[in-house]
Amino acid sequence: MRFSTSFVVLTAITSGLALEYHHDHAEEMPFDYVKFPYEQPLYRTSTGEVTANAIFSGITTFAKLPWVQCLTRQQDVPIDIAFLGAPFDTGTSYRPGARFGPSGIRAGSRRLNLYGGYNVPLEANPFTSGHRIVDCGDIPVSPYDSAYAVKQIETGHKSILQRAAFLPMANDSETEEALESFALDGKNHPRIITLGGDHTITLPLLRSINSVYGPISVIHFDSHLDTWKPKVFGGAPSDTAAVNHGTYFWHASQEGLIKNGSSIHGAIRTTLSGLEDYEVDDEVGFQRIEAREIDTLGVDGIIKKIHETVGTRPVYLSIDIDSIDPAFAPATGTPETGGWTTRELRAILRGLDGLQIVSADLVEVAPAYDTNAELTTMAAADVLFEVLTVMTKNPLGKAKARMN
Numbered sequence: 001m002r003f004s005t006s007f008v009v010l011t012a013i014t015s016g017l018a019l020e021y022h023h024d025h026a027e028e029m030p031f032d033y034v035k036f037p038y039e040q041p042l043y044r045t046s047t048g049e050v051t052a053n054a055i056f057s058g059i060t061t062f063a064k065l066p067w068v069q070c071l072t073r074q075q076d077v078p079i080d081i082a083f084l085g086a087p088f089d090t091g092t093s094y095r096p097g098a099r100f101g102p103s104g105i106r107a108g109s110r111r112l113n114l115y116g117g118y119n120v121p122l123e124a125n126p127f128t129s130g131h132r133i134v135d136c137g138d139i140p141v142s143p144y145d146s147a148y149a150v151k152q153i154e155t156g157h158k159s160i161l162q163r164a165a166f167l168p169m170a171n172d173s174e175t176e177e178a179l180e181s182f183a184l185d186g187k188n189h190p191r192i193i194t195l196g197g198d199h200t201i202t203l204p205l206l207r208s209i210n211s212v213y214g215p216i217s218v219i220h221f222d223s224h225l226d227t228w229k230p231k232v233f234g235g236a237p238s239d240t241a242a243v244n245h246g247t248y249f250w251h252a253s254q255e256g257l258i259k260n261g262s263s264i265h266g267a268i269r270t271t272l273s274g275l276e277d278y279e280v281d282d283e284v285g286f287q288r289i290e291a292r293e294i295d296t297l298g299v300d301g302i303i304k305k306i307h308e309t310v311g312t313r314p315v316y317l318s319i320d321i322d323s324i325d326p327a328f329a330p331a332t333g334t335p336e337t338g339g340w341t342t343r344e345l346r347a348i349l350r351g352l353d354g355l356q357i358v359s360a361d362l363v364e365v366a367p368a369y370d371t372n373a374e375l376t377t378m379a380a381a382d383v384l385f386e387v388l389t390v391m392t393k394n395p396l397g398k399a400k401a402r403m404n
């Protein structure tokens with residue numbers, strides 16, 4: 001009896017506090033913990049001594065970046081690069097669990113900028129590049145209605161993407177003139193790195209991208225094509241079932257979201273319903289690099305083929321963690337053996353240096369199937385470190401046409 005009374009009192013007090021906090025302080029709450037450009041005071045004591053303490057303590061955001069509530073109270077904080085979770089897994093065909101991908105990837109990213117985050121092979125530090133890079137938390141996603149969830153993901157992504165970026169357009173290194181934006185409205189927009197989530201999320205993400213850039217070229221690393229017709233993949237017993245992690249690119253193509261001919265898959269090694277799957281894939285608009293081609297083309301040959309396909313066009317990057325072999329990244333929805341090593345995928349991603357990546361996603365991390373050593377979530381975080389570095393090294397925009 002005493003217990004339940006105390007419980008009621010305690011509940012009343014905490015709700016009262018929450019209410020008071022909300023009413024009195026929500027609007028004026030200072031956000032000066034969000035420091036730009038990014039600083040790393042956590043890892044050094046006042047005497048300058050380096051400490052690892054902060055990487056295993058405290059609240060976990062991607063790479064311990066500042067958390068900005070981009071979708072709610074801090075919509076007016078301008079940003080350049082946002083990490084954004086989409087905890088959705090009701091479009092998966094085999095192992096569920098990618099709804100825990102965003103939190104798993106964040107946990108795997110804790111050591112990313114210990115001692116500074118300098119990327120040696122790319123000769124750049126994304127964290128001190130002057131870009132405002134933040135973790136926006138997760139889009140609220142319904143686990144009960146996947147069609148509704150797909151709309152939530154599109155709305156959440158759009159609400160950030162359609163804002164103006166913090167930095168103005170960068171200058172052309174030759175002429176010193178401001179670069180011209182690829183965006184339909186001519187403005188500089190933030191870039192978003194979405195943490196999935198099963199691969200279905202790429203459909204609402206491409207709808208959002210289309211609203212700012214129009215049809216886009218796509219680089220897609222995956223063991224699977226994901227361009228299957230709904231009748232082939234899932235059987236399409238309903239409109240909701242027809243949109244899943246094997247069909248989203250087919251839908252994207254039907255909606256005109258993908259730039260045909262300048263898009264490319266890498267790491268493909270799935271079995272097919274038959275060779276006609278490749279005919280459909282051609283129609284959707286993709287070139288293909290099979291996983292096994294790493295033995296003939298090598299890493300450099302694969303990078304070359306991607307550059308030749310995409311050129312100087314703006315491009316969206318979608319990475320399924322199952323492009324990596326399950327020996328290195330076992331925690332995924334539909335694993336396929338015979339994939340690339342983590343080292344090979346990271347090298348190929350660094351080879352995207354020079355490309356105009358407008359946004360990216362990393363999907364299909366299902367941490368429940370990981371090892372105790374967190375192989376998959378670490379691989380996912382390290383893969384995104386390469387993507388982030390390439391983005392910060394290559395400001396978006398094209399040089400204005402020169403008169404002579």
Ligand SMILES: [Mn+2]
Pocket residue numbers: 222223224320322323334364
């Ligand atoms: Mn896949």
